[in-house]
Amino acid sequence: MAGQNSEGRKKGTFSRLRLSVSRRYIYPISRNRMLVMGAFGCLLFLGYFAFDSLLQSNSFISNGPLASSHANLENNCLACHSNFGDVTDDNCATCHELTGKKGRIYEFSAHYIYRTGNVQRIKSGQAKHAADEIQCFGCHPEHQGRMASITDVGDEKCLTCHDYGSFDAAHPEFEFERKQINDDTGLKFNHSMHLNDVIPFTDLVDKVENACDVCHVIQSDGKSFKPLDFVESRCGKSGCHVKDLGGFAHKNLGVLKNPKTKCQLCHQLSGATIVKTQPDQRMLTRAEFDHGPHLLTSACTDCHTNINESSDAAIQNVPTIANCQQCHSSKLTSNRCTTCHEFHPNKNLRFLLSQAQN
């Protein structure tokens, strides 16, 4: 104090020092009280932790609520976790893969044959995929909240291997366009003539925009179209071709023995044999395209822009990636990888996986 600073000296208002200067000037005298407060807080938390663990809920140390599909496992940590271990794929496989080790569609190797069905893709990648095996939780993290969608995988997961950036930035051109893959259907069909000169002048459609529906019948799921069927489609029932071809039933193999039948009118010939037709009209080998939502907002010719000028049946009228990027960009419609691509192959390809692993 200014009034005095040592025994025997006196200044100002106050008398001599009667109290020695505390050595614990900086630290408060109640240091132990703070330690006791901290220890008490710790005991409260540890007590709650013990209580929570004993009740088998473990909600205190949990990273957060599980997704609704796993909600029944909320209080059973060991269903997924191993003590002092990781969340192993085997634990996931307890529920998600009941078919044994062979042909597991969730394994990384299965990713190689997604959509292509090409077993060689697995075999050529054998050495690599063993090291690249991705654990389930790598893409499907849990404890993100009850309403979280763990199947909703962000682009960053795919971009660790596929360095394409976003769909509207650096995604490669579609493979059929990039490699100019032959999309011969095995048929002779003049789209231009039918769309411009025939169908609009029949009573099959009320307007020319609906002309495609006459031959192309959409599947019940709305995603894609049924294989062309001359008998069941409206063009088959229209009467035009039945008359032209002498009223035969197209699926009756007997007609093929009839030399008068003009097969070559519609079918391409290879020597004396008919070229096998390509009923699957899909051109995207690695991606899924859902026609349904697109048909609600666009006409067929918005994407298949050159179909009116096409003089053959080939499907080369499928638009390039630039057409898709007009809408699927970061500012408009979804442009995430999983919008079109799936990581796990169709379960129907399980037999191929078994074949590859053998």
Next chain:
Amino acid sequence: MPRKRTFNINKWVQSPKWFWTFVIASGICLLVFIANLFFADIHPGTIWGLGYGIAATVLMLGVALFGVRRRIVRFTKKFGAGRAQNWVQFHVYAGTLFLLLMFMHTGFQLPTGTLMWWVFILSIWVCFSGLFGVFLQKWIPKILTSGLSVEAIYERIPELTNEIREKTEDLIKLCTDPVKDFYRKNMAPALQSPQVRLIYCIDITGGIQTQVKEFDYLRKLLPSEDKERFTQLESYYKTKLELDAHYTLQKALRWWLYLHVPTSIILVVLVGLHIYSILYY
């Protein structure tokens, strides 16, 4: 011609060496995080995320050693780290860097679990209460020395208050009735014990001036023989108010530790529990 004002960081920080080390370390951390954005997922469970978490934990433990500094001072002196200033600087800057690393560990996102929330909130609380303490340590001594005429050690304030009360009681016996009435009504309650007044945190001199203003009204009406004693009384009272200002502000200087230390202890234990749960599950 007006003097050109330049910003000199050395005036604002106690140790520029520690400050620039902290700035560089924070910059490196952020650069690593930006690299992480390009090369891997932002997730606490990745190698990157675990690295941030481990670094944060190591820093936290280093910072926590400040609490047991005196017990290990012999050991640290061997390595030339025994200076109190270095300990304080490390405690402040490494504690702040811990918070940055904790945010990097969570990917600058909010946690999802109960324990994570507690660790997250306590980390922020402990860091900001620590920085609040740094602010108080710089601000309070400055206003105590610049705005008051007396200096007092916190532990002596009750004793000094008693002394002033005894002196005023001796003096008041010699005064006339109006002064005695004034003393009884306006001074006696305040002289009973040291008092905490929040006004001193805002305006230390104004808080005292408003209270001694009442003396001016009575002084004009007093006979000349009382005026001298009354001025002495005013001096005692003013000293008491200054002691109250010391008491209030020095109390704040000590009590902020109650905001910081107990929660720090809880944070260390909860981080331990977090690590245990991560290793176990």
